[in-house]
Amino acid sequence: MNSSLMILTEDTHGTRFFRQLIVRLKDEGFLSRDIHTESDRFGGPCNSKLMRQMKVMEGLKGYNSFIIVADADGKPLEKVSSRIRIHVPPNLVDKTEIVIFKDEIEEWICCSLGIKINSKPSTILKNKFGYEKFRLPDYVPKLDFAKLTTMKSYQAFIKKLKARTLAR
């Protein structure tokens, strides 16, 4: 079976961001070009539509592994993770990884640009650069993978990406 990975994010711009990130990871050799990777939006933690969505993606579109990315928004990371896990179809539990950001994906941008995170990352970026969410994918080329290795969420993402892409 061909490898195909679906990355599910909580909002449209996150989906666009991960689509760009995957292109860069493939271009820079972090990820095999043979793995078909897509990104889509899901309804957020604790939404039972996730189960139907994943069933369709597996059964009709052929995705055989999943990474689900979500923001903790100040809640305990494990609690958010478990609220997602309960909606993963039982047959896909072993094929699914969950990555939770302490705040939000913008923490990667702050870290890459050497900006200290002392409040909500997107607010820091807005105040500094007039950042707006639709510009999120524009920051993919600015991500500094070396600096990001200090971030738990990045470590988790790469570890889980490798786990999913090397699993087959």
Added chain:
Amino acid sequence: MPFILKEIHITNFKSFKDITVSLDRFNVIIGPNASGKTNFVEFFKFLKKALVERRRPYMPLIEWWSYHNVVWRGQDELPIGVEMNCEVDGFDVKYEVTFGAIAGTLRILSERLEIADCLCLEREGQLLKIKHNEAFLKDNAADIEKMLANFSRFLEVELRTERVEQKSLVNQTVNVSDTFTNLLNLELLELPVTQRKISISMIGRQYARQEPEKDKAKLPSGIVIIPRKRAKGSQDYEYMDPLSSLLMNLRRAITGFTVVKHPNMQGMKTPSPPQETNVLFEDGTNLNNILSNWMSEKQKLPDRIEVAMTELFPNTQVGTTTTAQGEVFVKVYEKGLELNPPCIADGLYKILGVLAAIELKPSLLAIDEIENSLHAKALKYIIDELRASGTTVVLTTHSPLVVDMVKLEDLLIAEKTSEGTTLTKIKEPEKLRDKLAELNVTQSESWLYGDLKS
């Protein structure tokens, strides 16, 4: 954004007898037909027309025909009231207004503007009461005394006021007949001070220096003192005292309330004569002008719109052009094929309209039945854009899709009761989320087949 609306209390407007609604930055109203969802959206339009509309003659009720059709159960004798709790220029502000119909015309009956822990302005008829918080005056007594002493000559000689004693600042009454139409238009004269912590202004004396000597003493006179502070992003009018700036930003905020109802597709597709415009009309019929103005300025549409078009309509370019008569209209190129308005999808117009409304950075954006004309993918995109816009957004919807795209915390459930429309938030969203997970049902299923409130 120097204005954030946190809570609104409405009395006697259409189906609202007496409701208080706490607003977050993103709010989605759901409920059956005729439950009052659209009335909530319309209230913002009413407020804008009643308080800041500059059209003459002043006829804010014209689209509702008369006061009878906007007041609770057509009871003309009842006043319509609003209390907005908001943040303006970093101040916590409560602004209350009551309206009534006098000889068939809408009139402001009373107004009250309270700046937390500092100042309250109450206007009833021609009398304006100025009340300062005693603790605030006490905390700043030394500075106030110094400023009043320093400028006593200015006050007494140039403006012909009597010497102002600190104790008189707690309660003052000023006759403001014909001075202004409502508190938002109040004009003040800031005393020339260098005090950084507080600002002292006078009400009713702004033209004193131009008045003949004998008339100066007859002018109304009141003193207002407020702290100096600025919220990030506020309009900083250096020539303006903080209270004038606050009032101007409140007025600008109400002017910036944007209501989008059902788009008039025929109107949107008809070429329009060029005109300056900075608020999207309710039916979207000035979209051609808004887009054309952007194209003239920068030879391209704003990035927000370009990005969305690339994502939702790949291989499509959107721009504007003009007819031989100089009227402007939207033009689309799909893989090189030129499409004129009659060939452009309604959904594309709707998306352009909503994105343009966001890009114009309204103080509040209320959209009725957001789902109309939109495919699920486009709807997801638009919902995410609205949520991330930073503007206070109020949506109404009948769509289960939308209910499943938003958080339980975003929902306001509309119900029509004998006491009028109620708008209720889900009390314990965490608990409900757990229950829905246990039952393995979606938010929309719970709404359609059960009861989200319980």
